[in-house]
Structure formats: C-alpha cells, structure tokens
Amino acid sequence: MKEPCKTYDRRIKAYERLLEKQQQTANRLSNYRLIAVILGFALAFFIYRTLNPLMGLSFGFLTLILFGYLAFLHKHVLSHLNSSRILIELNRTGENRLSGNWVTFSDSGEEFEDKDHPYASDLDLFGQGSFFQWINSAHTPMGREALANILKNPLKDPSQIMERQAAVTELARKLDWRQRFELEGILISNQLKPPAPLLRWAEESNEAYLQPSLKLGVRVLPAVTLLMIILYAFHFFVLWQIPVLLVLIQFFLLRIYGKNRSQVLSTVYRYEDSLKTYAHMLKRLEKRPFSSPWLKVRQENLHDLKGKTAYQQIQKLSKISERISDRENAIFLIVNILTLWDYRCMIALEEWKKESGKRLKLWLKVLAEAEALSSLANVRFDNPEWAMPIIDNQNGLSAKKMGHPLLTQKRVCNDFEMNQTSTITLITGSNMSGKSTFLRTVGSNLVLSYIGVPVCAEQFRCSRMNLWTCMRVSDNLEQSISSFYAEILRIKQIVEAAKTDKPVFFLLDEIFKGTNSHDRHFGAKALIKQLQKDGALGLISTHDLELGELEKESNGQMRNYHFREYYQNQEIRFDYTLRKGISTTRNALYLIKMAGIELEENT
Numbered sequence: 001m002k003e004p005c006k007t008y009d010r011r012i013k014a015y016e017r018l019l020e021k022q023q024q025t026a027n028r029l030s031n032y033r034l035i036a037v038i039l040g041f042a043l044a045f046f047i048y049r050t051l052n053p054l055m056g057l058s059f060g061f062l063t064l065i066l067f068g069y070l071a072f073l074h075k076h077v078l079s080h081l082n083s084s085r086i087l088i089e090l091n092r093t094g095e096n097r098l099s100g101n102w103v104t105f106s107d108s109g110e111e112f113e114d115k116d117h118p119y120a121s122d123l124d125l126f127g128q129g130s131f132f133q134w135i136n137s138a139h140t141p142m143g144r145e146a147l148a149n150i151l152k153n154p155l156k157d158p159s160q161i162m163e164r165q166a167a168v169t170e171l172a173r174k175l176d177w178r179q180r181f182e183l184e185g186i187l188i189s190n191q192l193k194p195p196a197p198l199l200r201w202a203e204e205s206n207e208a209y210l211q212p213s214l215k216l217g218v219r220v221l222p223a224v225t226l227l228m229i230i231l232y233a234f235h236f237f238v239l240w241q242i243p244v245l246l247v248l249i250q251f252f253l254l255r256i257y258g259k260n261r262s263q264v265l266s267t268v269y270r271y272e273d274s275l276k277t278y279a280h281m282l283k284r285l286e287k288r289p290f291s292s293p294w295l296k297v298r299q300e301n302l303h304d305l306k307g308k309t310a311y312q313q314i315q316k317l318s319k320i321s322e323r324i325s326d327r328e329n330a331i332f333l334i335v336n337i338l339t340l341w342d343y344r345c346m347i348a349l350e351e352w353k354k355e356s357g358k359r360l361k362l363w364l365k366v367l368a369e370a371e372a373l374s375s376l377a378n379v380r381f382d383n384p385e386w387a388m389p390i391i392d393n394q395n396g397l398s399a400k401k402m403g404h405p406l407l408t409q410k411r412v413c414n415d416f417e418m419n420q421t422s423t424i425t426l427i428t429g430s431n432m433s434g435k436s437t438f439l440r441t442v443g444s445n446l447v448l449s450y451i452g453v454p455v456c457a458e459q460f461r462c463s464r465m466n467l468w469t470c471m472r473v474s475d476n477l478e479q480s481i482s483s484f485y486a487e488i489l490r491i492k493q494i495v496e497a498a499k500t501d502k503p504v505f506f507l508l509d510e511i512f513k514g515t516n517s518h519d520r521h522f523g524a525k526a527l528i529k530q531l532q533k534d535g536a537l538g539l540i541s542t543h544d545l546e547l548g549e550l551e552k553e554s555n556g557q558m559r560n561y562h563f564r565e566y567y568q569n570q571e572i573r574f575d576y577t578l579r580k581g582i583s584t585t586r587n588a589l590y591l592i593k594m595a596g597i598e599l600e601e602n603t
Contacts, residue, residue, distance in 0.1 A: 142368035192277060323345055424557065
C-alpha cells in the first residue's frame with residue numbers, strides 16, 4: 001500500500017500549492033474589482049462634472065464593463081478553486097481508505113440493504129462498515145444504484161468477469177481521470193434528482209407539437225402581434241382593437257392544455273442542474289480513449305440516431321431547460337403571452353425527443369456503469385499487491401495468504417483450499433477465535449472475484465458458484481418469527497438452492513444454535529449429509545466438536561479445520577491462524593469468570 005499512499009500524498013500537496021495560487025489570484029481580482037469601481041466611477045463623476053458629461057457617462061459605462069469582466073474572471077477562478085478543494089478531499093478519501101478510516105464515510109448505501117438477499121446482510125455489502133461504504137465513488141442516483149446492483153448481482157459468465165477485470169485494471173491506472181470524473185458528480189451532488197420522471201418524459205411523445213402548421217403558427221403569430229403593437233404605439237394608423245385581439249388569441253392559445261404543458265415544462269426545468277452535470281460527465285467519458293472492450297463498447301453507445309454525441313444532445317436539452325424559466329414569475333407571464341414561449345419550448349423539447357429521447361435512458365445507464373466501475377477501480381489502485389482472481393470451471397477455491405478485505409489494520413491471512421474431493425469444511429474453535437470472520441473472509445473474496453476486482457490474497461482461484469449464507473439471523477416480531485425459525489427458513493432456501501441452482505457454495509455459522517444440544521447435533525449432521533449429497537460446497541462453523549467425526553465417515557469429503565487461543569500473562573490471546581483438525585481448546589469458562597460470575601472449584 002505504500003505506493004498508492006505516496007501517490008495520494010503527492011497529489012494532495014500539488015493541489016494545495018495550486019489552491020494557494022488560486023486563492024491569491026481570487027484575492028487580487030477581488031481587490032481589482034473594488035479599485036475599478038471606486039476609481040472608475042470617481043473619474044467618471046469628475047469628468048462628468050468638470051469636462052464633458054457625455055464623456056463622463058461613457059467612462060462610467062466602460063467602468064461597468066471592466067467591473068463585469070473582472071467579476072467574470074473572479075467567478076471563473078473561484079470555480080477552479082472549489083474544484084481544487086474537492087480534489088484535495090478526494091485524495092484524502094483515498095488515504096482514509098488505505099488507513100481504515102473509510103468507516104467514517106457518510107455514504108454507506110444503507111438504503112440498499114436487503115435481508116432476503118442470499119448473502120448481502122451476512123457479508124456486509126451495505127450499511128455501516130460495508131463494502132459499499134469502502135469503495136463507493138458514485139454520486140449520481142443511478143451511479144449508486146449501479147454499484148449496488150453490481151454488488152448484489154455478480155456476473156455469472158467467467159468471460160464477462162475477465163472483461164470487467166480488464167476494464168477495472170485500465171481505469172485503476174487513470175487516477176486523474178477518475179477523480180476529475182467524480183468531481184463533476186460532486187459539484188452539485190446535493191441537487192441531483194432521481195431521473196425516473198425525466199426518463200418517463202423522454203420516452204413519451206406528443207406529435208402535435210411537431211406539426212408543420214403549428215410550428216409555423218408559433219413563429220408567425222407572435223411576430224404579427226408584436227408588429228401591430230409597435231405600429232399602434234407609433235400611431236401608424238392601426239386600430240387598438242387589432243393588437244388587443246391578437247394578444248387575446250395568444251392568451252387563449254396558452255390556456256388550451258395549459259396545465260399539461262406546464263407540468264411537462266416544470267418536469268424538465270427541475271433537472272436543469274442535473275442535466276449540466278450529466279453533460280460534463282459524458283464529455284469526459286466520451287473524450288477519454290479506452291482500450292478495454294467493456295469501456296469501448298459503452299463509449300460506442302454514446303450517440304443518437306443521427307450520430308450526434310450524447311454530450312452534445314444532453315447539453316442541448318440543458319440549454320432548452322434554461323429557456324423554460326420560472327413558471328410563476330409575473331414578467332414571464334407577459335413574455336409568455338406575447339411570444340407563445342411555452343409553445344416554443346414544447347416544440348424544442350419534442351424535436352429533441354424525436355432525435356434523442358429514446359437514447360436518454362441508455363446514456364444515463366452508461367454513465368452510471370462508468371461511475372460504478374470507477375468505484376471498483378478504487379480496489380485495484382489502492383491494493384496493487386492483491387491478486388486478480390482466476391475463474392475456472394473446477395468446482396471449489398484455492399487461496400494463498402487470504403485475508404478479509406475490510407480488515408485494514410488487524411488482518412491475518414491464511415491459506416485455504418476446497419475442491420470436489422473435499423466439498424465441506426467444518427470450522428471449530430473457541431469463542432472469539434476467528435471462525436465467523438474466516439467464513440466472511442471466504443465469502444467476501446468470492447464476491448470480489450465475481451464482480452471483477454482483485455481479492456485480498458496473494459493467489460486466488462475459484463469457480464463460479466452461487467453463494468448463500470446463514471450467519472446473522474434474528475427474530476421478526478411483526479411476522480411472529482423466532483430467531484430459530486428464521487434460521488430454519490433460511491436453511492430451507494439453501495437446501496432448495498442446492499437442488500435447483502447448482503453449483504451452490506454456502507457459509508453456515510453456528511447452525512441450529514437456538515435449540516438444545518441433542519437436536520442441534522443430529523440436525524446439523526443431517527443437514528451436512530444432505531448438502532453433501534446434493535453436491536454443494538461450503539463451510540460450517542460450530543462448537544459441536546462431535547461433528548468432526550464426519551470426516552472419517554465421509555472418507556475425507558468433509559474436512560476439519562480449527563482456530564485456537566493461547567494464554568499469556570494470565571490474559572487470553574488469539575493468533576487467528578487456521579489449522580487442520582478439530583479444536584482442542586475451550587475458553588467459555590474463562591470468559592464467564594471475566595464477566596464476574598463465580599464458578600465452583602470443580603467446574
């Protein structure tokens with residue numbers, strides 16, 4: 001991790017130097033504006049009073065022009081200054097990911113949590129301390145949804161996984177582009193709205209506004225009306241009734257379907273800022289040359305039916321939305337009546353929809369996928385020592401020095417292997433020794449493998465399996481379901497999947513813990529045999545050491561591994577190292593004593 005950390009630190013220092021220069025320039029321009037106003041108008045007043053009034057007014061007008069120009073430059077510098085601040089924060093975010101402080105990131109994707117998903121809850125895909133919180137750099141609503149969808153629905157085809165791996169690797173090398181791309185989304189991320197209403201509007205059509213007669217009438221009628229008003233105003237023998245009649249005609253034209261028209265225009269106007277952001281992001285995506293097939297294919301989709309780029313067309317729609325303006329402004333109502341402005345905007349919108357409306361959803365989808373992939377590239381860039389997994393057709397997995405990807409500071413790595421000759425692994429060990437964490441380590445790295453990013457291991461090979469977990473099970477008071485029955489329902493899903501959705505890879509943590517030891521033992525034993533019979537692979541953690549006898553009964557198809565603790569200076573310690581065989585240590589009584597419970601001497 002040393003090299004990525006150096007890169008982030010180097011970029012922070014570079015942008016801090018740039019920020020300092022930009023701040024100095026902004027301060028100078030602010031002073032120049034003040035000086036220009038004071039001196040300019042003072043001189044203008046002096047010239048007006050002592051030399052020539054016309055010259056004084058002209059000098060005052062030139063002062064206004066100079067002030068406006070300096071204000072424009074100042075605004076431009078402030079925009080760049082704000083971008084530099086954001087880029088500094090983006091690099092600090094990278095440092096926080098490396099140091100483990102990513103758990104403080106505000107966006108945890110908690111709204112995407114799904115307790116019914118085969119593994120999302122147990123493997124911390126969403127919520128506090130989740131994969132989403134760790135890697136997310138998407139800021140548009142669709143971009144965040146795209147990343148959540150990638151995490152919840154991994155690719156199934158190994159060739160598609162390899163294609164995404166190549167795209168992730170390419171984007172990981174383009175750190176500057178990724179941060180600039182993210183910057184565009186951050187600038188007004190608080191104002192970005194869910195695009196569903198805009199997409200519905202884009203896919204609908206109203207051919208009436210494309211009729212040549214209507215388009216001609218909207219151009220000619222306001223021109224004639226304004227001409228009559230001017231002629232009457234200058235007494236060119238025009239009766240007052242003529243311009244009044246024309247204005248009334250235009251007023252009643254605006255009343256026809258006025259509510260529907262106003263609703264459409266308001267919908268588009270609400271997306272004015274969002275459209276500008278989409279346009280800037282699409283421009284960066286279109287202009288950057290890529291070599292990986294995944295990225296090139298999506299770039300090729302960024303055109304309309306006439307070959308115009310998505311950036312050009314979204315920018316065009318953005319400019320139309322600027323023209324719509326505020327519907328409640330009194331001055332606008334007058335302008336609208338005199339120019340039929342609403343009709344002009346509707347015609348422009350319908351013409352835009354005819355060219356690009358059906359493509360808008362695709363363009364925003366490509367943009368969202370690019371944001372999601374840029375998030376995945378964070379994993380590749382931040383962890384150059386992690387292995388890119390090999391996905392093959394041999395059921396099982398093989399890992400060397402595998403650790404949990406979310407454990408930055410206290411990570412312990414282990415070698416592990418499963419194949420068709422040893423399909424089920426039983427993990428035993430004392431409390432807090434690392435059994436559950438190891439199950440999550442295996443599951444988390446499988447998820448990373450299937451979404452096309454590196455895994456936390458020196459080497460990693462696996463087949464494409466359907467992952468199921470039963471680890472964090474709780475009761476449901478609303479449905480009157482106890483935690484034990486909830487566990488039964490979950491295991492039922494896994495058993496059914498093992499029969500119908502092969503190949504299945506399962507992770508079961510302390511199964512049937514809500515019942516007595518006798519029923520727990522025989523229930524677990526029956527479940528293991530059934531899953532083995534159905535060809536499922538997986539890991540089971542348990543305190544039931546008698547289940548370890550299944551290794552002999554299964555002729556090695558089930559294997560035993562364990563974690564153990566040791567004691568140093570009368571304190572319990574764990575090394576979290578995976579060892580073969582059944583656990584031979586216990587620590588429950590020690591922990592009970594730590595809780596202040598007095599035990600009998602012969603206990």
